[in-house]
Amino acid sequence: MLQVFVFNIPVESGERIGFSTTLLLAITVYMTIVSNRLPDFSYLDISYLSNFLLSDVTSGILLIICVIQSLRFYHAPVMQQFPKVWVPDLIVGNPYGSNINLAENGRVVQFTNEGEAVWQPANVFEMNCVAQIAYYPFDMQNCTFGFLPWGFGVKDLFFNVVSQELMNIYFSPNGKWEITNTRLYSQIFYGDQLLRLEFTFKRRSRYEIINTVGPIIILGMLQVFVFIIPVESGERIGFSTTLLLAITVYMTIVSDRLPDVSYPDISYLSYFLLSDVTSGVLLIVCVIQSLRFYHAPDSQQFPKWVIYITKVCSKWKQKVSPKDKQHINDEQIVNSDDIHVPTASEEEEREAPPINWPMISGCFDKICICCFTCICMIRTIVLFVMLTM
Structure with missing residues (x-):
């Protein structure tokens, strides 16, 4: 009866095999003792006690086999593979x-x-x-x-x-x-x-910022410097067209890296490149007009709007660096009747320099520098605000 309790022993204790084999050894010892006390012949019949001990030994051997199989189940791998099992499609x-x-x-x-x-x-x-892709490369x-x-x-x-x-x-x-x-x-x-x-x-955007966004912004800012190039060098048209070509190349690179879809939105960087190309075209137009002003013949009549812009530009230049006022000592008193106060028209005629076409070209360049600088700064600020929203 004690053999049955072997399955109550915890598997983690490691005592199941030892307990079952000890019981089997005890049963064989008792079987030997009983066989020594009985006569050793098989005539007529054998003792029922011997048959009982034999069945005990047999059940003990079967019990050890079951214990071993139980341990195999317990210590088997966590998962067993079965290839022929239904799975859903x-x-x-x-x-x-x-x-x-x-x-x-x-x-x-x-x-x-x-x-x-x-x-x-x-x-x-x-x-x-x-x-x-609207916020590329911060998408x-x-x-x-x-x-x-x-x-x-x-x-x-x-x-x-x-x-x-x-x-x-x-x-x-x-x-x-x-x-x-x-x-x-x-x-x-x-x-x-x-x-x-x-x-x-x-997206990890560091690579895109260094290789795409940074050069595009630098090229856009570089466009403004075309008006600083001396007209006599003859490099203004070449410089501006080269920058426009570089911007279109970067526009092609960005379009290749993005999927050609319009839903749900196009990248804001593509809009920025389109504005760069537009400003580049306008800049070339302004450069050509500036060159036309510079190389215009002296006999050509000045349009009224050109004269007005030139006068405004000249006044702004004079207001930037005003002349120092002369200090008058308190002892020097001048009679007010001897002083002639010039009118506004006389002052304007006296201070206004003579207008010529190179002066008009220079004033036009200054106006273009201010306008395109503001456009470039506004575009760049709007781009970063939109991409980092």
Whole structure:
């Protein structure tokens, strides 16, 4: 009867084998004692006690076999693989190309010693994702992968999400994207249950800032300096057209790095490049007009608006550096009747320098420098505000 209690001994104690073999040894000892006290012949019949001891030895051997098998079950690997087990047909809800059935590539199911079935299908997935490129290169992408149990409704198959966070044990960091958030959840969609995996990516923008955004802003600021180049050098047109060509090259590079879609929005950097190209074209027009002013013949009549702009530019220049006033001693008194106060028109005629076409070209260059500098600063500030919202 004591043999039965071997299964009550905890497996972790390591005493089951020793206990069962000790009992078997005790039974064989008692069997030897009984056989020594009985006559050694087989005629007519054998003692019932000998038969009982023999059955005890047999049950003891079977008990040891059961104990060994129990220990094998306990210390077996956590999971055992069974290749011929039913698994649901899970298809990708938003595939990029052909549809993928997870059950086709992995039907091996692992069972734990607690009866839990584990199915781990592996595959490489290509799925559709709406690209949010408005804030490139500071953009964040939110992609959702959907898996649909084909042919099974909510009553037939139910997804019980244990944890909403995905495990990233085997994830290796990417040099271009950083995963900021993951989410796993189930959703009822037209009577079918979907298993959705949501990933939030953030672009690592340092490379794009150094190689794309920085040069674009520098080229835009460099356009203003075309009006500082002396007209006599003959390099203004070449300088401005080269900058415009460089900006269009960067516009092509940026467009190649972004998907050619218009929904939900276009990158603000593309708008900035378009404004750069527009300002570059206007700048070339202004440079040509400045050269026309400079090389105009002296016999050509001045338009009224050109004379007005030149006078305003000349007055502004005089107001920037006013002459120091002369201090008059208190002892020097002059009679007010001897002083002639000039009128505004006389003062303007006396202070206004003679107008010529090179002067008009210089005033036009100054106005263009102020205007294009303001445009460049406003565009750059608006770009950074929009990208970092």
